[in-house]
Amino acid sequence: xxxxxxxxxxGPREFSPKDDMPEEYRKAATRMIQFHANxxxxxxxxxxxxxxxxxxxxxxxxxxxxxxxxxxHGQLLYRAAESLGIKxxxxxxxxxxxGQGKFLNCFHYPMESWVETPMIAFFVDGAAMRRQATLKSTxxxxxxxAMDKVCFEEGFxxxxxxxxxxxxxxxxxxxxxxxxAAFEKWWPRIIQFFGPxxxxxxxxxxxxxxxxxxxxxxxxxxxxLNTYIPKAEKYGLVIPDTPTIxxxxxxxxxxxxxxxxxxxxxxxxKNEYEPGLGQIDSRKKxxxxxxxxxxxMDNHExxxxxxxxxxxxx
Amino acid sequence: MAAAQQLPGPQDLTxxxxxxxxxxLYRLADDEFVIAERYTEWQVRxxxxxxxxxxxxxxxxxxxHARLWYDLLEDFGYEEPDLIWERExxxxxxxxxxxxxxxxxxxxxxxxxxxxYDEAEFVRVKALExxxxxxxxxxxxxxxxxxxxxxxxxxxWLERLCEDDDSRARVQDAVDRLLPYALTLFSPTDEExxxxxxxxxxxxxxxxxxxxxxxxxxxxxxxxxxLHVEEAELPEQYDVxxxxxxxxxxxxxxxxxxxxxxxxxxxxxxxxxxxxRHSAMKIMKDPDDE
Numbered sequence: 001x002x003x004x005x006x007x008x009x010x011g012p013r014e015f016s017p018k019d020d021m022p023e024e025y026r027k028a029a030t031r032m033i034q035f036h037a038n039x040x041x042x043x044x045x046x047x048x049x050x051x052x053x054x055x056x057x058x059x060x061x062x063x064x065x066x067x068x069x070x071x072x073h074g075q076l077l078y079r080a081a082e083s084l085g086i087k088x089x090x091x092x093x094x095x096x097x098x099g100q101g102k103f104l105n106c107f108h109y110p111m112e113s114w115v116e117t118p119m120i121a122f123f124v125d126g127a128a129m130r131r132q133a134t135l136k137s138t139x140x141x142x143x144x145x146a147m148d149k150v151c152f153e154e155g156f157x158x159x160x161x162x163x164x165x166x167x168x169x170x171x172x173x174x175x176x177x178x179x180x181a182a183f184e185k186w187w188p189r190i191i192q193f194f195g196p197x198x199x200x201x202x203x204x205x206x207x208x209x210x211x212x213x214x215x216x217x218x219x220x221x222x223x224x225l226n227t228y229i230p231k232a233e234k235y236g237l238v239i240p241d242t243p244t245i246x247x248x249x250x251x252x253x254x255x256x257x258x259x260x261x262x263x264x265x266x267x268x269x270k271n272e273y274e275p276g277l278g279q280i281d282s283r284k285k286x287x288x289x290x291x292x293x294x295x296x297m298d299n300h301e302x303x304x305x306x307x308x309x310x311x312x313x314x
Numbered sequence: 315m316a317a318a319q320q321l322p323g324p325q326d327l328t329x330x331x332x333x334x335x336x337x338x339l340y341r342l343a344d345d346e347f348v349i350a351e352r353y354t355e356w357q358v359r360x361x362x363x364x365x366x367x368x369x370x371x372x373x374x375x376x377x378x379h380a381r382l383w384y385d386l387l388e389d390f391g392y393e394e395p396d397l398i399w400e401r402e403x404x405x406x407x408x409x410x411x412x413x414x415x416x417x418x419x420x421x422x423x424x425x426x427x428x429x430x431y432d433e434a435e436f437v438r439v440k441a442l443e444x445x446x447x448x449x450x451x452x453x454x455x456x457x458x459x460x461x462x463x464x465x466x467x468x469x470x471w472l473e474r475l476c477e478d479d480d481s482r483a484r485v486q487d488a489v490d491r492l493l494p495y496a497l498t499l500f501s502p503t504d505e506e507x508x509x510x511x512x513x514x515x516x517x518x519x520x521x522x523x524x525x526x527x528x529x530x531x532x533x534x535x536x537x538x539x540x541l542h543v544e545e546a547e548l549p550e551q552y553d554v555x556x557x558x559x560x561x562x563x564x565x566x567x568x569x570x571x572x573x574x575x576x577x578x579x580x581x582x583x584x585x586x587x588x589x590x591r592h593s594a595m596k597i598m599k600d601p602d603d604e
Contacts, residue, residue: 041358056595064374068357114585163597283358289418297361
């Protein structure tokens, strides 16, 4: 299929592995889905220590299930990315381990306290939900299909995050203050989640022309702010002064973007942000520590089937 | 063993009966809670995404079982903070097998530990099917169904890892290290109370006979996988020489614990303490209504 035909036909779930897609499309889709899959894994990696810190047994159960879901999403998304024929799952996992794989800005920041968990599980997951909901009608069918399950489960995660936030904001004064401090720390990062305005985004044009991306960064951020500013205020959080956000009469917002630290954002985008390297490197170390198991499993597969298919041991 | 007389509900037990029921429940609940706490360390660190997902499943099952058993302790007026968050670390009754940390990348430890634990869990929960305490017996079926899957999972990993020499050596190392601790799963808390648990028919097998049944299962399995079990090298009569096994200094059951436990306890109660909490949020239906 030539690129012009792709652009003409680029409707929801229009293309699948049965179609002969041009390389440009397959590369763009791979980049997008791989980023998404990596983010699921690194988000889970960031949240995992807080399974231990959950302050009730049932919350611990819910937290473990959430982290498990994120891993499951990663698994699903790597499969959707693999179906484009550009990279294998192993190649993508290797890239993630060796620091080449890109992922969401918020998951680069270290997380230290329980009160930070709803900043991810409510706000970041809520922001992700916005984007993911639109991707149910992306043009690459396996990606849209994965989004069905992902969005369904993310709905629970946001509720989980909202419940943790609610608990904190109806708790002691100390809890409320700790939550507000965490919110102030995370808020600018959450605004940056949607990336720079469309005119600065390099990949936007093509991805939307071929139906991979359904809404622009600006539209998504506006929709997020419309929903989440009132929610944050409902729970008693005070929206930080930076960045300045003004609401227009038509319900849209003006965000003073130049007040945000875009140097840091682009440093993160290149996996060069110093505090975030700890996440990447420690995950790499953890993966290398169990490389012997994967080798052993490959030997097992060899003995069984004589082939060279990669391990999928459960 | 003759069927013991059925015991009444929690409010109508005598003090002696209640003490026995509580002790049995602490054994069960603390084991499940603490081993699950350790299992979650493998989440997002297991060898593959697939093994990651199953380790998470198993941790959640065990946590779910802990929840069922702690809930029966709540029948006696305790609340979750009394049972977990504000309890003295030195009061816990779990076997020390559950509290040991995992070395980085030591998947063999996870496989061996979960194998030894799940086989023991199966034996002891089977012995609760005919418990004279109906509140307990009623919850056994759900636990057993999940343990069947855990055992299959652990066995299949054990077999696969033992196929090549390098990984079998790691498994052997884990067996040597963990077997003494696994034996504490069958150690008594207080001899007198344990005897009462048996007399009252709260379980239908005593600790020694369960330990024999467990060893008769795990020793031949380990050996057939090419592993070596030091003290079990005598002939087929496994029940003769099991007495020779040395227990570690800390069994957990008698409230003696390794230093690792106190660190772990500090870690998992950290947020609860930092937030200054006095209660634990329930977010699920009561197990009786599920």
